[in-house]
Amino acid sequence: MDITLHFAPNTCARVPMIALEEIGCEYHTELVAFMRGDHQSPQYLALNPKGRVPLLVVDGKVLTENVAILHWLSSEFPEAKLLPVYQNNFDNALVIADLAFCASTLHGLVTRLRIPHFFCDTVEAIPRVFQMAEQAMRPNFALMDERLSKGLWWYGDQWSIVDVYINWIWFRVAGTAFDTSPYPHLARHSMTLSQRPSVQRVLRRHEEAAEWLASRGLEVKFDGAGAVKAAAS
Ligand SMILES: N[C@@H](CCC(=O)N[C@@H](CS)C(=O)NCC(=O)O)C(=O)O
Structure with missing residues (x-):
C-alpha cells in the first residue's frame, strides 16, 4: 500500500x-x-x-x-x-464522537485563540475574539481535565489516538495567552504522552x-x- x-x-x-x-x-x-x-x-x-x-x-x-x-x-x-473497538455500534459511535469533538468544537476554538485577527476586521475587536474563544474553551478544558483526572489516558488505561488529538489541542492553546494553570491533569497528560517514542x-x-x-x-x-x-x- x-x-x-x-x-x-x-x-x-x-x-x-x-x-x-x-x-x-x-x-x-x-x-x-x-x-x-x-x-x-x-x-x-x-x-x-x-x-x-x-x-x-x-x-x-x-x-x-x-x-x-x-x-x-x-x-x-x-x-x-489506535482507537478502542467495541462489540456494539453505540460504543463505537462514542469513539467517533470523541474524534469529532476534537475536530469540530475544539479545533474551531483553537483557531480563534491562535489567530483571532483572522476572525474580525478591526484591530480593536481582536482581544474580544480571543476572550470569547477563551470563554467558550474553558468548559471544554474543564471537562477534559476532569476526565483525565480519572485515568492515565482518555480511555483510562488504554492509550489511543484521541490522546494525541487532545494533546495537539493543548499544545496549540498553551502557546497563546490562555492560562492553562487550572488544568493540572491535562498538563500531566501532556508530559506522559511526550514519553512515547x-x-x-x-x-x-x-x-x-x-x-x-x-x-x-x-x-x-x-x-x-x-x-x-x-x-x-
Ligand atoms: N476539518 C479539518 C480541518 C483541517 C484544518 O483546518 N487544518 C489547518 C491546519 S491545523 C489548515 O490546513 N489550515 C490552512 C488554512 O486554513 O488555510 C480536519 O479536521 O482535518
Whole structure:
C-alpha cells in the first residue's frame, strides 16, 4: 500500500503522522509550505479543494478530514490499536464522537485563540475574539481535565489516538495567552504522552520541517498573542 501524508509543521496533521508512526508502516510525506501558498496552489487544490492539511493519499485515492483519516487508519491497521473497538455500534459511535469533538468544537476554538485577527476586521475587536474563544474553551478544558483526572489516558488505561488529538489541542492553546494553570491533569497528560517514542519522532520531524521552512523565510507566524497585546496597547 502506498501512503503519503501531506502536512505542515505543528498543524493538526501531527495527529495522523503520529498514528502512522504508531502503525509502523512505510509512508511518505509532503511538506506543505503555507507561507508560499502551497495549499492554495492549483496542484494542491486539485488534490484537496479544501486547501487544508492533513491530506492522506492512499494508492492514489485522496482522504481528507482528521476524523475520517484516523478512523480509516484505525480500521485498516487494527493491530496498532489506535482507537478502542467495541462489540456494539453505540460504543463505537462514542469513539467517533470523541474524534469529532476534537475536530469540530475544539479545533474551531483553537483557531480563534491562535489567530483571532483572522476572525474580525478591526484591530480593536481582536482581544474580544480571543476572550470569547477563551470563554467558550474553558468548559471544554474543564471537562477534559476532569476526565483525565480519572485515568492515565482518555480511555483510562488504554492509550489511543484521541490522546494525541487532545494533546495537539493543548499544545496549540498553551502557546497563546490562555492560562492553562487550572488544568493540572491535562498538563500531566501532556508530559506522559511526550514519553512515547512515536510522539518524540514526530515532534522532531515537525521541528526539522519548521526549521527548514524558516531557513527559507517560509515559517508560519501564528502571532495571536502578539496581535491581542498590540490591540490592547
Ligand atoms: N476539518 C479539518 C480541518 C483541517 C484544518 O483546518 N487544518 C489547518 C491546519 S491545523 C489548515 O490546513 N489550515 C490552512 C488554512 O486554513 O488555510 C480536519 O479536521 O482535518
